[in-house]
Amino acid sequence: MALTNAKEFIEKFSNTPSCLQWYRWHIQPFDYAYPDYFPIRPGWLEACAQMEKAYPGHFVHMPYINGRAVASHSELWTKNKELVNKHTTGGHERYGVTDFAVMCPATEFWQNLMVDLTARIFRETKCDGLYVDQLGADTPALRCTRDGHGHTPGDPGSPVRGYRAMLQKMRAEAKKINPDAFLTTEFFSEPLVGLCDGFLTWGSKELSLTAYVYGEYAVLFGHGRTAPIDEQYTRMDCAMVADEFVAGAALGWMMTQDPNPHAYIKKLAPLRAKVASYLRLPMVKPIAGTQTDHFWTSLRKGDNGEAVVIATNPQTNDTLTETYELDCQAAGLKPGKYRLKAITMDGEKDLGPQDVSGDAFKFQVRLEPFEAAVYILEPLPGLK
Secondary structure: OOHHHHHHHHHHHOOOOEEEEEOOOEOOOOOOOOOOOOOEOOOHHHHHHHHHHHOOOOEEEEEEEEOOEEEOOOHHHHHOHHHEOOOOOOOEEEEOOEEEEEEOOOOHHHHHHHHHHHHHHHHHHOOOEEEEEOOOOOOHHHOOOOOOOOOOOOOOOHHHHHHHHHHHHHHHHHHHHOOOOEEEEEOOOHHHEOOEOEEEOOOHHHHHHHHHHHOOOOEEEOOOOOOOOOHHHHHHHHHHHHHHHHHOOEOOOOOOOOHHHHHHHHHHHHHHHHOHHHHOOOEEEEEEOOOOOOOEEEEEEOOOOOEEEEEEOOOOOOOEEEEEEEEHHHHOOOOEEEEEEEEEOOEEEEEEEEEEOOOEEEEEEEEOOOOEEEEEEEEOOOOO
16 A cells, blocks of 8 residues: 555544555565665655554554565676576566566575565564565475575475475564564465465455365455446455455455445444454355355354354345355254344344254345344253
């Protein structure tokens, strides 16, 4: 987010606890001079301090760095060409107007450089987290074939082992400065779970399926889209927000100026904060809601025998009323007496005792546009 947009963002989302991912916290253009990020952009630290003063505790700050690329015009590259990841594509990639060399993550040189950079950023910016781009996007196809890098030439596991070792050192260094420090990266990568606290997910399939399997273990965030603003894309954007909510992902990271998804996020965020513990429960059925004229839902299972349904209406104008069929077998529900309650944007509602038997428990859901609710079906005392 650029400083020119900060005032507009604060005015729009001042009541919404937010993580701000800063791409232009430094003086360099985007995708240009990696890994030369310093000095800090004039005015940026002051802007962050003003946000904190105006809205204490509302914002956490996450600067951007690239975790694997070095600009081919940089002095660092010209002096360390032998440390470039040599693979079948030549070890070079192009972003925007700049050619980059991909550094081999198994080398101590690159690991130590990233550790030192991490420490400097946390120390000088007082940030909360760090986004380390492209680590989850790297693949075994880009395995390095050079000698002398601390791995067998061509070993397909060397990039993952290198990134894991690098992240372990980066986390340790960051937490010396800020015990609550966190790291995130681009694309979900199973080997990096536990070393990265969050993953930027692109596309609804990646987010939905990843949340189904790994949502308990990492924060997921993001849908990317740059299409024009019109009715068709408004529906798509709002469906993406719904997908994020029922997946338990962080809301946002959408490249759109459409006011509808912005309003939807602002409306959902307070409820999301209220029901965060339910969103971290294991999902027992994949997300339903691929048609934008229906609810988006997910079904989760609690630790005390309860079933939890997350539901939201992504429509901009239409109130939806539908009968939800809760899969009793998937949720592990036994026949007997339960109590159904709903946590909504207006508070908590007791929907009374319920008899559960058979394969499905049915109840009616009615939600206004951009509304959401969490339904908890919990066993009454005496159910065994």
